[in-house]
Amino acid sequence: MVISATLPYDIETLIGFIAGYHEKIWPLQLLTLFLSVVILWAVKQELKASSRFTGAVLSLFWLNVGFVFYISSFSNISFLASYIGAFFILEALMIFYVCVFRNRLSCQNISFSENKFGIGLIAISLFLYPGFVLFFTKSLSAIPVVGVTPLATSIYTLAILGMLNGPFAQKLALLTIPGLHIMLSVIFAGLLLLN
Secondary structure (H helix, E strand, O other), rough: OOOOOOOOHHHHHHHHHHHHHHHHOOOHHHHHHHHHHHHHHHHHHHHOHHHHHHHHHHHHHHHHHHHHHHHHHHOOOOHHHHHHHHHHHHHHHHHHHHHHHOOEEEEOOOOOOOOHHHHHHHHHHHHHHHHHHHHHHHHHHHOOOOOOOOOHHHHHHHHHHHEEOOHHHHHHHHHOOOOHHHHHHHHHHHHHHHO
């Protein structure tokens, strides 16, 4: 049995899709970038409401990517998009339940200097990954943005939720979908580059 690595589109089609998607949702990217920075400030301040605020914003990011990116837009070029979008919506609901409704994760006693992995992931999601895409595509409209594109949102979420304090089982449950999405995205990117 041979498994085909053929994809329904190539890298140029994907870049064109993302550029069109960014033009369609403009200026939402500015709002999500601003909210990403506000989350970092809120987590650093260690306020009691910081974890609820962080959870609410991350939930909105995941809902946005699930509905707007995957289900409404990307499903036009990929039959799997609706299923992936459903997982993003599930993640949004789980984050909302754990962080906002139950308030089970805390921003208290977080040491940014000791959390180099989390800071590294934040740098990747906000700067390195977008810079990498810009370098290879030469297109400002193809740059991935936290809150509106999937991989940047997954990396950022993994970093933020990984830094928060709380029960291990609940953190693991919340980190599973972003972690799996990152791994599958890397595999998918490899397949795209091989085609």
